Amino acid sequence: MLLQPSKKALVPFVSVENMMHLVHHVGIETMLAELTDAIEDDFRRWESFDKTPRVASHSPEGVIELMPTSDHETYGFKYVNGHPKNMSQGLQTVTAFGLLAEVSTGYPVLLSEMTLLTALRTAATSAMAARHLAPKNSRVMAMIGSGAQSEFQALAMKVVVGIEEVRFYDIDFRATEKAVRNLADSGLRVVACRSAEEAIEGAQIVTTCTADKQFATILTDNMIGRGIHINAIGGDCPGKTELHRDILLRSDTFVEYPPQTRIEGEIQQMDPDYPVTELWRVITGLSEGRRDTNQITLFDSVGFAIEDFSALRYVRNRLKGTDLFLELDLLADPDDPRDLFGMLLRAKG
Numbered sequence: 001m002l003l004q005p006s007k008k009a010l011v012p013f014v015s016v017e018n019m020m021h022l023v024h025h026v027g028i029e030t031m032l033a034e035l036t037d038a039i040e041d042d043f044r045r046w047e048s049f050d051k052t053p054r055v056a057s058h059s060p061e062g063v064i065e066l067m068p069t070s071d072h073e074t075y076g077f078k079y080v081n082g083h084p085k086n087m088s089q090g091l092q093t094v095t096a097f098g099l100l101a102e103v104s105t106g107y108p109v110l111l112s113e114m115t116l117l118t119a120l121r122t123a124a125t126s127a128m129a130a131r132h133l134a135p136k137n138s139r140v141m142a143m144i145g146s147g148a149q150s151e152f153q154a155l156a157m158k159v160v161v162g163i164e165e166v167r168f169y170d171i172d173f174r175a176t177e178k179a180v181r182n183l184a185d186s187g188l189r190v191v192a193c194r195s196a197e198e199a200i201e202g203a204q205i206v207t208t209c210t211a212d213k214q215f216a217t218i219l220t221d222n223m224i225g226r227g228i229h230i231n232a233i234g235g236d237c238p239g240k241t242e243l244h245r246d247i248l249l250r251s252d253t254f255v256e257y258p259p260q261t262r263i264e265g266e267i268q269q270m271d272p273d274y275p276v277t278e279l280w281r282v283i284t285g286l287s288e289g290r291r292d293t294n295q296i297t298l299f300d301s302v303g304f305a306i307e308d309f310s311a312l313r314y315v316r317n318r319l320k321g322t323d324l325f326l327e328l329d330l331l332a333d334p335d336d337p338r339d340l341f342g343m344l345l346r347a348k349g
């Protein structure tokens with residue numbers, strides 16, 4: 001009896017298994033659309049959040065990051081890694097979990113897997129940016145990199161932007177075959193391409209989502225025609241970029257949080273005062289997004305803490321009325337709050 005935790009000790013926990021059930025319970029397309037709106041709602045109240053560049057611990061193999069934020073009612077953080085070489089050892093490049101807590105007491109109110117949720121929120125954020133920046137009536141997207149994130153990106157662009165055809169390219173053709181197979185019933189026209197040039201043919205949106213722990217050049221200047229929207233996701237660490245610098249010089253660049261993007265994004269290749277527009281300002285109408293049909297727009301995505309906060313809050317709301325979580329005995333809860341030691345003694349053999 002003594003070891004039975006009280007209600008106050010329990011924190012709802014969403015396992016990977018329950019997250020998978022939740023996605024199918026809601027419907028993946030509905031969830032991507034709702035997540036896009038949830039993230040956009042929080043971008044509209046951007047100024048009410050605490051913001052800081054994420055705390056990154058780098059190694060030769062990859063990076064481990066903590067991503068905190070708060071709206072002064074709720075606090076959230078995500079733990080996430082990025083290890084491009086993991087794949088060759090049968091491990092994922094990106095894994096994550098996250099937590100929400102009540103600011104008034106500091107008590108956690110949700111702990112969740114976020115590997116799947118990161119793929120969903122990254123896709124939703126891409127779609128949100130494209131909704132504001134891509135050419136009107138965009139129907140074709142090139143997807144460079146057919147890894148873990150790629151199908152999520154394709155589906156979100158279908159649901160939110162109206163993309164009908166996605167043209168996949170990856171240096172490893174087996175990854176492209178996997179994506180084509182996974183999206184067979186998606187309602188998208190899915191094309192497997194043998195080169196990045198082939199993938200880009202006829203595309204209004206070009207998404208780059210590759211993983212390499214070094215400066216890479218996935219796109220060169222001659223590949224990008226006028227009017228294109230580039231959704232650059234894979235360049236998200238110091239020393240890890242995907243676009244040739246000349247593309248940036250021809251583009252208008254939109255970012256999440258400049259102090260973080262200047263360290264991690266494509267713009268790390270540019271001077272520290274290189275002009276960028278914050279996406280929240282476009283969403284709220286404070287800054288101009290796409291001006292004309294010739295403009296090249298670039299969303300230099302690195303992933304920001306507010307997107308994870310929005311996704312965790314969305315999951316917390318969506319869990320209501322379901323049994324898709326476990327009650328985790330996460331918090332010590334002595335009968336007398338000052339008698340933590342007494343609680344420990346009572347558990348002794």
Ligand SMILES: NC(=O)c1ccc[n+]([C@@H]2O[C@H](COP(=O)([O-])OP(=O)(O)OC[C@H]3O[C@@H](n4cnc5c(N)ncnc54)[C@H](O)[C@@H]3O)[C@@H](O)[C@H]2O)c1
Pocket residue numbers: 082084087093094118122144145146147148149150169170171172175209210211212216218232233234235236301302303304
């Ligand atoms: N911006 C964000 O918010 C955000 C969120 C999640 C992941 N990411 C980043 O997105 C990238 C992809 O993540 P993932 O989970 O899909 O990784 P993944 O390892 O599952 O897939 C990456 C794919 O890129 C391919 N690739 C590598 N070099 C290439 C090249 N030169 N041309 C074409 N394809 C190439 C690989 O073969 C692999 O299939 C990573 O760099 C990750 O850090 C960014």
